Amino acid sequence: MLKHLLASAIFTALCGAAMAETLEVPLVWLRHAEPERPVLSNLDPIPEDRGRAGAELGLADNLTTGKFLGQDYSLEIIEIAAEDDPLPDARAALGRSSFVVLDAPAATLLAIADLPEAQGAVLFNASSSDMSLRGADCRANLLHTKTSFAMQTDALMQFAQAKRWTDLVMITGNAPEDADFAAALTASAIKFGLEIAQTKPWIFDADMRRNAAQEVPLFTQDLADHDLLLVADVANDFARYIAYNAWEPRPIAGSEGLRPVSWAPVVEQWGAAQLHSRFSDLASRDMTPRDYAAWAAVRAVGEAVTRTNSADPATLRAYLLSDAFELAGFKGRPLSFRSWNGQLRQPIPLVTRAALVAQAPLEGFLHQRTELDTLGIDQPETTCTAFD
Template identity: 65%
Template structure:
């Protein structure tokens, strides 16, 4: 019976046992920097945002990294700084940059740009885990900022592909008035144009009535004069009114966009491709479902971990070169390897199209082709992007 290793194996075992403690540990400090934002008032208070939104994702990513690090002699650490609305985020950023140049940013786009432009951040590697703005991947891109959060355009492209596939080509839109709603509606229209669709009628939701009480009276009337449509789109990124549109429309039509059928980077209903394991790890750690921002933060921390593992280095420049190189791939539980667009630093990733109870489809949908990778049918493509910060 076995139990005896081949001689060479034994010799190596001894060598490893000696080598392991002698090898210098590589420290990998990561900072999670959050500028808290006042949430705009909404009609419903059914879904308060979790206090650890994003942070919990970074923490699970750190644990994933640390397990690998234990075998490799890589010592990951995560420090979290939360700055209250109106607080001095730049001072916090400087303090974080004094400790590490690997930073996950959870802040609005303009704040991220201020941080990226700090002299102290020149050689840093910043990960945008929150801001969906097109401009950050376009003319306002920065060579030291990568984006694990998807742009709104990636999400609206995903929906447009779905409508094409379903032949839902008569589309109506109700858009809110918050800047996030307006921006989302603009991306939605651009995506529809990109895939050969258009909106045939559109209304703006600008009421201040409390829809919990009278949605059944108001919404049928409000939607009665929309042209014939297959699906009703809603642009309500602050989650204010659209939840009251569903099942209250004049015509019985599915609702998609910010409510109903949504395109997201992650949702607790994603269970294929090994996702069930990440979901259960997250639920165990955070005691709630994993939200899109958690996933973006997780992907940022895991990208750092993957680069450290493969390069055996904690040097930010080395990590950045590897992450933007051809060999990098992140297993993101979405069915295919993910990497970064070298021209604007956006993480290429499939976009699940979900309703609250199940995955409906995942973009890129079959049949949408691209000469480089089908993932580049989602979001800003190289010829469209005005980003030059990554050009060497």
């Protein structure tokens, strides 16, 4: 009897000690909405919980591991209307958590990163592909789980080079993000020894759902000879109407046709189907690239906490940017952060709406550190100095 009482007392003491030593890790997902561009088609509606659902799945994954290790994660959701100032809510959130996943325009990301309250925090950009955020406008407290335009376009140009599609032409939209994507396509073409012989701006404001078969052939008739037609239309306003309507019967890529994305439902290898299934059970829809970026941000914190047994933001930031950090991202290779600009290295699937065609980096594109650094801005090319 005495032995049973002693064992019970020891067990109770151990449980009490374990509860007392629980590591609390609060996270915040904050969205500052941006007005959506009006587009011709509503075939691809934007889910109301885009991004948020990915963060929630990341939380569930962290909790699954954390319950065995004495770690307790929580996720606060903050949504701010486009017309409202996000900084008061951001300041308040940073008072409650040092780990904030941001779904916001580039200007908002920089404004939050520059807050005095954010200087000791670890922020994650889970929404913007803006190149300046990884370059001259980088911030040491802002890491990027969303892929950059350069990573996406480098993946596409590796594929074009592998196919020997050396002659390219491009159609560009009129939005600022279209110009950014087009600039990245041009830079990637030069990087991989290709040539964009002609760039033509999209000039129509008519409803292409009715006129595409008449207008697009005429619009594309004077394009130079080419192997591949690139389309820079980030919102997919008109790109969907180019396919099968261009004057020359050539493959198209970029915003339509063959698309470089961070995530898509057609990616099924490397355990991706299991991640899709869990996300679908949670959100009752497919996972989007923004969902994946938010999931990766939350999981990165969880992985760093597990490996360091710490919730100190300085400790976790140092570990995230170290060579020791790896995140299983269901893409066939471990993901890691670039120490010179905070970008999460990751493979880029090249997909159509129905299938995975290839995944970059492609075989034969080598790098002295990791082939993943053939995608995006490499260390010798970076203009980011905040991480020095």
